[in-house]
Amino acid sequence: MESVQRIISDFDQRGYVLSEELATVLYLSGELSKPVLLEGNPGVGKTSAAATLAKSMDTKLVRLQCYEGLDVNNAIYEWNYQKQLLHIKLNEKGEQQARIEKEIFGREYLLERPLLQSISHEEGPVVLLIDEIDRADEEFEAFLLEILSEYQISIPELGTITAKHIPRVILTSNRTRELSDALKRRCLYHWLDYPDQSAEELIINKSIPGIDQALTKKMVSMIRSIRGLRLQKTPGIAESIDWARTLVLLGQHDISKETLKKTLGVILKSQEDFAFVVDEWLEKEG
Amino acid sequence: MKTAEINIGEVTARSVIDFVNALREEGLIIGPGEVKEILQGLATGLVGRRSDFKCCLKSLCCGSRKDLPVFERLFEMFWQIQSNGVGSKTKVKVKDEQQKSSLIFLGHKKGQWGESEEEDSRSVSGASKVERLRKTDFSHVERVDAALLEEIAAQLFKQMEHRLKRRLKYSARGSVLNMGRTLRKSISKGGWPTEMVFQRKRPARRKLIVLLDISGSMDKYSHYLLRFVITLRKLFKNIEAFTFSTQLDRITPFLNEKGQKEIYNRMSQNLNSWSGGTRIGECLEVFNEKYSREVLTGSSVVLVFSDGLETGEVVHLEKALMHIKRRSRHLIWLNPLKGMKGYQPVQRGMATALPHLDYFMSAHNLDSLLKLENILINV
Structure with a gap:
């Protein structure tokens, strides 16, 4: 498919190696105006996929980072209470109450949070990234459903705001909890896995142009076997790029046992993992 | 066959619907809206290549990682048949036969700790039979009383549910x-x-994680404990439950009155591994590896129902518990043996576990289970 290939090359130009499968999903989400739900281990490029999509569409990326206790005030809108108060105070004398009331509930006094921002954007559709949706409460998820199906938000004092352009929505999840079926049903689902050997080599080559091919090959295969171990925190793509950068900085052309030990801190972020890899894995691998 | 191109002419709305129905029978949730969208997606020209076609179907039909293997299997089966030109009505065989029900699991076998303790239940003095049964060790319940105890348990658990709900609502x-x-x-x-x-x-209401020991040494208790866990399910939306003996099994999806049978079925499948004894440490390690990243947030409360009779290496147990402790708010161990007179947590397993626990409680009769309420109220 031509359009799918175009997405791949668009992403490629911006340094993101896109699999054909994800490209098809992104293409479909545009065609069907459906959100995409990206699941996968930390560090496989879920968030940067959204960022790259925004870049390739030449539009703004609106990001909503979810967390436990995220509420409507922080996700949609809030009245700028202090500004309202100030306005009342300034017009205290001799003004008509009704006019002031009308004024202080105008757009000027509205603090737009990500969801409202993405809907009220004037110039073309934006990319709305709802990051780590699994961290938000279930109540919020239910609320999100409403917005994702209607693309409109009603503010009692102002009326209903309907999206001029339907945003491209990307949700990401680390699977800390199972999402509701209703939400999943409204999305296109894609499981983003660690890239395979050749794809990861390509990613490294793209991020660090001019890196030794043999080194890349060796390093990627090593990191892939480290990922296969029982670790508390499995290194993602960001870690392998960091590692490649470190090796280049140190002027290494091969990865000896010593080098690995010295630079392991770049890819492993826990003392136990570190000890495990050094003591058991390294000994075994020789 | 895998790379065979799908003939566009053969992919009709009818065959897509048949395929979706096959997926539905396997438990995937696909509404009519999705079917419409699949057909829309296909209309944009994605049918040409098998991989595009598959990808389109996959992203619309699957909603979770666990759906993927089901999809893969059915896709291969279904569209292979399709491209061979065999009729699309081919039924995909779905369920294997019902497993034998497991009354064995509930069996009132002879107690493993000699006759002397038998006196415990008889010597219990209470104003009424109900009062007595509440205090009776689950393993000593006589056959005649079993039904009554069941009734009392249901009643008491229900009361507890009410109390907890009311208080949770107030603070909510x-x-x-x-x-x-x-x-x-x-x-x-x-x-x-x-x-x-x-x-x-x-x-925020915390996540509750239950790890239930169903090994042979626990068989007298497991049934009641399971009932208790099902009650907890009603109170905590955020609950994850697992059973373990020699292997770990996630039972969260079956935690309701209907699913109870399914849990027994699954347990009976593991019956043959009973003789192997309890490998608590290894099971907990599997839990850490497979699930802890998903279910253990820093604020979760972990309940372990086990007698702590470890037959594996205790090193595993210690390591696993340390891991869990670090990633949870409370680690509570409920040991039915603690209710026995003169019980000392000196066996290898329990002694290893003890320093890592926040609470060490008994779980041998109804009253002891109800005591957990006071801790859960703050959860």
Whole structure:
């Protein structure tokens, strides 16, 4: 498919190696105006996929980072209470109450949070990234459903705001909890896995142009076997790029046992993992 | 066959619907809306290549990682048949036969700890039979009393559910403006309430994780404990439950009255591994590896129901418990043996576990289970 290939090359130009499968999903989400739900281990490029999509569409990326206790005030809108108060105070004398009331509930006094921002954007559709949706409460998820199906938000004092352009929505999840079926049903689902050997080599080559091919090959295969171990925190793509950068900085052309030990801190972020890899894995691998 | 191109002419709306129905029978949730969208997606020209076609179907039909293997299997089966030109009505065989029900699991076998303890239940003095049964060790319940105990348990668990619900609801009042504080704060601002103070937000209800030992040594208790866990399920939306003996099994999806049978079925499948004894440490390690990243947030409460009779290496147990402890708020161990007179947690397993626990409680009769309520109220 031509359009799918175009997405791949668009992403490629911006340094993101896109699999054909994800490209098809992104293409479909545009065609069907459906959100995409990206699941996968930390560090496989879920968030940067959204960022790259925004870049390739030449539009703004609106990001909503979810967390436990995220509420409507922080996700949609809030009245700028202090500004309202100030306005009342300034017009205290001799003004008509009704006019002031009308004024202080105008757009000027509205603090737009990500969801409202993405809907009220004037110039073309934006990319709305709802990051780590699994961290938000279930109540919020239910609320999100409403917005994702209607693309409109009603503010009692102002009326209903309907999206001029339907945003491209990307949700990401680390699977800390199972999402509701209703939400999943409204999305296109894609499981983003660690890239395979050749794809990861390509990613490294793209991020660090001019890196030794043999080194890349060796390093990627090593990191892939480290990922296969029982670790508390499995290194993602960001870690392998960091590692490649470190090796280049140190002027290494091969990865000896010593080098690995010295630079392991770049890819492993826990003392136990570190000890495990050094003591058991390294000994075994020789 | 895998790379065979799908003939566009053969992919009809009818065959897509048949395929979706096959997926539905396997438990995937696909509404008519999705079917419409699949057909829309295909209409944009994605049918040409098998991989595009598959990808389109996959992203619309699957909603979770666990759906993927089901999809893969059915896709290969279904569209292979399709491209061979065999009729699309081919039924995909779905369920394997019902497993034998497991009354064995509930069996009132002879107690493993000699006759002497048998006196415990008889010597219990109580005003009434109900009172007595509440205090009777589950393993000593006589056959005649079993039905009655079942009834009392249901009743008491229900009462507990009510109490907990009421209290949770009270504390669940949302954020309200605290007028007094707001006024007090405004004094320094010349009487202008520039900063509003809100009532403390309700603490987020924590995740509850239950690990239930179903090994042979626990068989007298497991049934009641399971009932208790099902009650907990009604109270905590955020619950994850696992059973373990020699292997770990996630039972969260079956935690309801209907699913109970399914849990027994699954347990009976593991029956043959009973003789192997309990490998608590290894099972917990599997839990850590497969599930802990998903279910253990820093604020979760972990309940372990086990007698702590470890047959594996205790090193595993210690390591696994340390891991869990670090990633949870409370680690609570409920040991039915603790209710026995003169019980000392000196066996290798329990002794290893003890330093890592926040609470060590008994779980041998109804009353002891109900005591957990006081801890859960703060969860």
